[in-house]
Amino acid sequence: MTAVEARPTPGRVKLSFPGTVRGEWIKFFSLRSSYLVLSLFALVTAGFSVISCLVMRFSEAGSAMAGSHISELVAEFTIQIGSLVAGVLGALTVTNEYGSGMIRASFTAVPKRVPVVFAKACHLIIVTALASAAAILLSYGAAWLLLRSEPVDIGLTTGENPRILGGIVLFVVTIALLGLFMGLLIRSTAVSVTLVFTLVYILPALLDIVRSLVIGSAHGDYTLWRRLVLYANEVMPIAAARPLMSWDQATSDLPGLHLGPWTGLGVVGAWVVLFAFLGLLRLTKKDA
Numbered sequence: 001m002t003a004v005e006a007r008p009t010p011g012r013v014k015l016s017f018p019g020t021v022r023g024e025w026i027k028f029f030s031l032r033s034s035y036l037v038l039s040l041f042a043l044v045t046a047g048f049s050v051i052s053c054l055v056m057r058f059s060e061a062g063s064a065m066a067g068s069h070i071s072e073l074v075a076e077f078t079i080q081i082g083s084l085v086a087g088v089l090g091a092l093t094v095t096n097e098y099g100s101g102m103i104r105a106s107f108t109a110v111p112k113r114v115p116v117v118f119a120k121a122c123h124l125i126i127v128t129a130l131a132s133a134a135a136i137l138l139s140y141g142a143a144w145l146l147l148r149s150e151p152v153d154i155g156l157t158t159g160e161n162p163r164i165l166g167g168i169v170l171f172v173v174t175i176a177l178l179g180l181f182m183g184l185l186i187r188s189t190a191v192s193v194t195l196v197f198t199l200v201y202i203l204p205a206l207l208d209i210v211r212s213l214v215i216g217s218a219h220g221d222y223t224l225w226r227r228l229v230l231y232a233n234e235v236m237p238i239a240a241a242r243p244l245m246s247w248d249q250a251t252s253d254l255p256g257l258h259l260g261p262w263t264g265l266g267v268v269g270a271w272v273v274l275f276a277f278l279g280l281l282r283l284t285k286k287d288a
Helices: 017-029 033-059 060-065 070-100 102-109 114-147 161-186 189-218 224-234 236-244 263-286
Strands: none
Touching: 017 102, 017 161, 033 070, 033 114, 033 263, 060 114, 060 224, 070 102, 070 114, 070 161, 070 189, 070 236, 161 189, 161 236, 161 263, 189 224, 189 236, 224 236, 236 263
16 A cells, blocks of 8 residues: 655745744845935934034134034934935835835735734834934044034033933934834825925924914914914924923923923824824725
């Protein structure tokens, strides 16, 4: 009697979450755009810091900056420039796959879909945190070389510097996640990048103009709609995060939320939660 060799029955292999993270990590670094955007973030943020250090060292106008803090300088350039780059990187992390159709292969390997998004978020947190640290180190290296004999604070651990430097990393990571979930919701690179740009720059600029008009016309009478305008201005991502990355907390007699460092970060986190909910809802309810 001849023995019949048993053949394994084909079936679905369940991919673990660490395996999903590893696969997303490989995909992320297989794209040239990932390297370009990360390098752009670190070099541009640090580059503007270097230019400012040169101005402070060799220009007469730089003498007015005596007593300033390098941590605030780096934070300001991160807010004004780095936040946009981080948001774009987050959006590209998911929209590139939707554009190429690769996302279908990812969801075929992981039918529940949501672990794929969380895996992307994990490696995005890591790379943006490292890029932020690199920008900080490059900026501080330039400051030490150019300003160590000047009356400028280049400390890492003195006073409010740890909070500000940690806030830079947290803010960049949060904005990158915001871009990721915007991309998940919109699924178009161009539209997602436009939305990031609008939320980070255009909408706050428009609200600043409206805020100035409201303050000028209020004459001390802040009705509900005027208060809502002031509140809306404060909850924009950059405005909300600014107290976290400022040495001194600004005070105002105007009506407002008067967010502190950590409540401001919480507001930025709330933006992430909002778009995460909308993006994941669309992901689970509609086809890729």
